[in-house]
Amino acid sequence: MARRWGPYTNMKSVLAQEPFVIDHAEGVYVYDEKGHRYLDAHAGLWLVNVGYGRQEIIEAMHTQAQKLAWFSSFGGIANRPSLDLAEYLVERLSPDGMVAVFFSNDGSEAVETALKLSRQYWKIRGRGTKTKFIGREKSYHGVTLGALSVAGISANRTAFEPLLADVRHTAAPDVFHCPHHPGDSFCTGGCIRELERLIGFENPDTIAAMILEPIQAAGGVIIPPPDYVRQVADLCRRHDILLIADEVVTGFGRLGDWTGSRHYGIRPDMMTFAKGITSGYMPLGATAVTREIWETFRQVPGDGPEFRHGNTYSGHPVACAAALANLAIIEREQLWLQAREIGPYLRKKLQEAENTWPQYLSEAGAEGLLGRIRIQGGTDAVEPGYWGLQVQAEMRRRGVIVRVAGDVVTFSPPLIVTADHIDVIISTLVDSVAAIF
Numbered sequence: 001m002a003r004r005w006g007p008y009t010n011m012k013s014v015l016a017q018e019p020f021v022i023d024h025a026e027g028v029y030v031y032d033e034k035g036h037r038y039l040d041a042h043a044g045l046w047l048v049n050v051g052y053g054r055q056e057i058i059e060a061m062h063t064q065a066q067k068l069a070w071f072s073s074f075g076g077i078a079n080r081p082s083l084d085l086a087e088y089l090v091e092r093l094s095p096d097g098m099v100a101v102f103f104s105n106d107g108s109e110a111v112e113t114a115l116k117l118s119r120q121y122w123k124i125r126g127r128g129t130k131t132k133f134i135g136r137e138k139s140y141h142g143v144t145l146g147a148l149s150v151a152g153i154s155a156n157r158t159a160f161e162p163l164l165a166d167v168r169h170t171a172a173p174d175v176f177h178c179p180h181h182p183g184d185s186f187c188t189g190g191c192i193r194e195l196e197r198l199i200g201f202e203n204p205d206t207i208a209a210m211i212l213e214p215i216q217a218a219g220g221v222i223i224p225p226p227d228y229v230r231q232v233a234d235l236c237r238r239h240d241i242l243l244i245a246d247e248v249v250t251g252f253g254r255l256g257d258w259t260g261s262r263h264y265g266i267r268p269d270m271m272t273f274a275k276g277i278t279s280g281y282m283p284l285g286a287t288a289v290t291r292e293i294w295e296t297f298r299q300v301p302g303d304g305p306e307f308r309h310g311n312t313y314s315g316h317p318v319a320c321a322a323a324l325a326n327l328a329i330i331e332r333e334q335l336w337l338q339a340r341e342i343g344p345y346l347r348k349k350l351q352e353a354e355n356t357w358p359q360y361l362s363e364a365g366a367e368g369l370l371g372r373i374r375i376q377g378g379t380d381a382v383e384p385g386y387w388g389l390q391v392q393a394e395m396r397r398r399g400v401i402v403r404v405a406g407d408v409v410t411f412s413p414p415l416i417v418t419a420d421h422i423d424v425i426i427s428t429l430v431d432s433v434a435a436i437f
Ligand code: PLP
Pocket: 106, 107, 108, 109, 111, 140, 141, 142, 143, 213, 217, 218, 246, 247, 248, 249, 274, 275
């Protein structure tokens, strides 16, 4: 254990405890090495959309690994699952306007790919001054330096500054903490005016792209007012700024549609995917692009690569086989309908929990199967995030796994979750609050 340096982990406190080792999983449940069962209200890390232990994904991976576990896909070489997956994705993403897909290994790389595509796209089109990126406060886009530069969770950035210089940030549409119209969940005016002012101040001729999660997940499930995403897309379109929809969490059913972009009625220029593309059975990232971007790159003269970028494991055959089997399940079981049907129930139950303990719970909300609630302690004499961690630990002791963003508890269960599971999750939340305060 001492030698395993965990991601985003306080190793001092981890090493002081017995390790929490997950041993196996089935459906919506994971089991630790001692045999304790936990309802996973977070789908691993926002991603096990089809649930655990799906034999048909495991068999697809096994069959592919036996046939061809790996070969390079550089320079015109391909494997069949990556071709099939690209075709499948383009077909399913055609309502979003996507015509081609570039594969990588995870969400960070999918974002990095989109950022680099944006810069080169404008160079090819003779507008090389368009180099800046716009990100948003409280956003999460990954760990690589480009993805981190456009992201906006300050605590993740500080240790690594200076990050990319050509990045500007605009406000998150956080209705509960809005500097413009606090508490008004139908207002978008302030954020949109701020973004418009930023674009004007920076000069659209210097801006390559804006990146946006349809719902900011890791920042605390920040659900935007209804028209906000469409208004951002309109602004980008009007100012010739590429819009990258980061669908790493919202893709493949979580908001009740194939994509979060479709849920909010926008057609971005690029989309980034990971997580739910394989439901975590294998690592895989994907960046999808419109015809305009695809055709622009085909104009690059010469015999060399048009896009001088690629990962060794781009289009890994076993990962692509896992994705195909996973997406077939989502499609056959129409799991996005689950998010439409169970999502409102999650929202209602979170609201009821808030009504039960209004002195300790606030800011309840859910969109599809992404939910949140804020914990507020009886005293301010603790660090921000303290009460969130207390509730998370108590819920785990009681058999439910959630994540926290500071003092906001977030919910992102597998899409196979039922109303009975939601009842258990929310009653465990309420009981945990009762036990702590
Ligand atoms: N984009 C979003 C919206 C994410 O939530 C994440 C991870 O949580 C990433 C990108 C980065 O993905 P990965 O951790 O697979 O690199």
